[in-house]
Amino acid sequence: MNASRTARERARSELISEIKEAARRQLSISGAQGLSLRAVARELGMVSSALYRYFANRDELLTALIIDAYEALAAEIEAADRAVLSSDFRGRWEAACRATRRWATAHPHEYALVYGSPVPGYHAPEATIAPGSRVPTALLAIVRDAHEAGALTVRTDKAPLPPTLIDQADRIAAVLASAIPHGVVIRSATAWTQLFGMITFELFGQYANSLDPADAFFDYSVARLADLIGLP
Amino acid sequence: MNASRTARERARSELISEIKEAARRQLSISGAQGLSLRAVARELGMVSSALYRYFANRDELLTALIIDAYEALAAEIEAADRAVLSSDFRGRWEAACRATRRWATAHPHEYALVYGSPVPGYHAPEATIAPGSRVPTALLAIVRDAHEAGALTVRTDKAPLPPTLIDQADRIAAVLASAIPHGVVIRSATAWTQLFGMITFELFGQYANSLDPADAFFDYSVARLADLIGLP
DNA sequence: TCGAATGCAAGAGCAGTGCTCTCGTATTTG
DNA sequence: CAAATACGAGAGCACTGCTCTTGCATTCGA
Numbered sequence: 152m153n154a155s156r157t158a159r160e161r162a163r164s165e166l167i168s169e170i171k172e173a174a175r176r177q178l179s180i181s182g183a184q185g186l187s188l189r190a191v192a193r194e195l196g197m198v199s200s201a202l203y204r205y206f207a208n209r210d211e212l213l214t215a216l217i218i219d220a221y222e223a224l225a226a227e228i229e230a231a232d233r234a235v236l237s238s239d240f241r242g243r244w245e246a247a248c249r250a251t252r253r254w255a256t257a258h259p260h261e262y263a264l265v266y267g268s269p270v271p272g273y274h275a276p277e278a279t280i281a282p283g284s285r286v287p288t289a290l291l292a293i294v295r296d297a298h299e300a301g302a303l304t305v306r307t308d309k310a311p312l313p314p315t316l317i318d319q320a321d322r323i324a325a326v327l328a329s330a331i332p333h334g335v336v337i338r339s340a341t342a343w344t345q346l347f348g349m350i351t352f353e354l355f356g357q358y359a360n361s362l363d364p365a366d367a368f369f370d371y372s373v374a375r376l377a378d379l380i381g382l383p
Numbered sequence: 384m385n386a387s388r389t390a391r392e393r394a395r396s397e398l399i400s401e402i403k404e405a406a407r408r409q410l411s412i413s414g415a416q417g418l419s420l421r422a423v424a425r426e427l428g429m430v431s432s433a434l435y436r437y438f439a440n441r442d443e444l445l446t447a448l449i450i451d452a453y454e455a456l457a458a459e460i461e462a463a464d465r466a467v468l469s470s471d472f473r474g475r476w477e478a479a480c481r482a483t484r485r486w487a488t489a490h491p492h493e494y495a496l497v498y499g500s501p502v503p504g505y506h507a508p509e510a511t512i513a514p515g516s517r518v519p520t521a522l523l524a525i526v527r528d529a530h531e532a533g534a535l536t537v538r539t540d541k542a543p544l545p546p547t548l549i550d551q552a553d554r555i556a557a558v559l560a561s562a563i564p565h566g567v568v569i570r571s572a573t574a575w576t577q578l579f580g581m582i583t584f585e586l587f588g589q590y591a592n593s594l595d596p597a598d599a600f601f602d603y604s605v606a607r608l609a610d611l612i613g614l615p
Numbered sequence: 616t617c618g619a620a621t622g623c624a625a626g627a628g629c630a631g632t633g634c635t636c637t638c639g640t641a642t643t644t645g
Numbered sequence: 646c647a648a649a650t651a652c653g654a655g656a657g658c659a660c661t662g663c664t665c666t667t668g669c670a671t672t673c674g675a
Binding site: 182263267310340341351357361 | 414415416495496498499500501507512515516519542544545547548551554555569572573576577579580581583584587588589591592593594595596598599600602603604606607
Binding site: 440 | 632
């Protein structure tokens with residue numbers, strides 16, 4: 152009775168998946184704001200109050216979607232990374248960046264859910280932090296691999312890092328249990344910020360009337376970020 | 384009867400201001416999602432339907448708040464810029480960046496309104512584009528001044544700009560009616576993206592557990608962006 | 616195997632939302 | 646001074662998240 156789950160348990164986890172699926176479908180149409188429990192229930196042919204057996208409230212459903220989104224994006228990045236020859240560090244970086252943009256463009260509302268304004272009233276629980284850090288970790292892993300292969304062009308900074316930044320770089324590098332130089336970690340953080348800054352600006356319309364078809368700017372910037380990090 | 388507005392007209396524009404004020408107050412508490420016309424009306428001691436005499440719908444009120452937010456931020460940046468010796472271009476850049484961050488931190492919900500996820504269902508009308516471009520224009524003006532003073536260190540790019548990017552750089556420079564070199568315009572766009580990427584990440588919690596007190600990273604990055612642009 | 620405990624869906628109901636329409640009054644205009 | 650216009654109030658519609666109760670189905674323990 153322990154190994155195989157009871158019928159009720161299987162039905163339950165299946166329904167949870169169906170609820171999330173329907174919610175995601177609705178999210179992609181009307182966004183987080185328009186995510187209505189009643190509409191989700193309607194789509195599944197049940198009554199809204201029944202949903203509360205599976206999610207305590209709307210926020211809990213949102214949290215589940217947020218975690219799924221982080222995981223999906225991270226998986227996409229990791230897959231794109233793996234598809235490139237592992238010693239081609241620049242190629243891996245560019246593939247990872249393009250995968251990020253591709254996923255964001257394909258799932259704009261899910262992207263907005265995790266990287267856009269926090270849904271007001273909603274406080275992201277601790278449980279979202281770990282999945283969320285999978286994304287930058289996937290990017291930093293490329294830098295670590297390059298560093299450990301001795302392929303990184305580590306240029307000396309003309310301005311020394313302030314102590315706070317050194318501490319923070321240490322903490323970040325510790326996640327990967329790697330001795331990536333401080334300057335490289337900070338430059339990687341810059342690249343990470345720039346990558347998502349570009350995607351956010353593009354998706355949220357800030358490039359309208361300036362860099363509007365953002366493809367050229369994106370590709371060019373990704374290459375410059377590889378330069379910045381020191382990827383060969 | 385033309386020079387001085389009628390009593391009704393004065394009352395009207397005054398009420399519009401009061402409505403926006405109350406809405407802003409409510410925005411700063413519960414965010415765009417929680418902005419309720421009924422609550423605004425309640426605060427003003429009127430009935431919700433009366434608001435529709437002044438704003439056709441919720442979106443129109445949001446648009447007004449968005450435009451005000453852009454204008455407020457731009458004004459803040461321009462003031463910070465003016466407060467620095469106009470020939471101290473790096474000082475002006477740093478002051479402008481810090482002013483941006485300061486305003487965003489002081490008005491997180493208004494920042495989220497304009498730079499966060501677009502409110503779903505809400506389509507930003509054309510009217511928001513012009514006020515929105517005042518912000519990057521204010522930043523680029525510093526670069527233009529530095530360039531026209533011959534103070535800019537224009538380094539040659541090792542990678543040539545693709546044609547699309549050259550076109551877009553031309554279009555951007557045209558706004559300021561200035562012949563800023565293409566490379567400088569694109570690097571300024573990078574700096575602009577990085578600036579708002581950092582603020583967005585900081586405000587929306589992406590730096591949690593990594594660069595969390597983001598002051599050091601911000602100040603350091605702002606200086607590196609000044610380097611990137613070539614400010615003296 | 617059978618009764619108790621538990622899981623579950625449904626329905627009614629509450630307080631709230633954006634928005635529309637009507638109606639009587641106040642103001643402005645010709 | 647009459648006609649046109651602007652306005653606030655109120656009722657009402659369709660919707661929301663969420664709670665509580667009720668009755669049925671499934672699971673579990675003795």
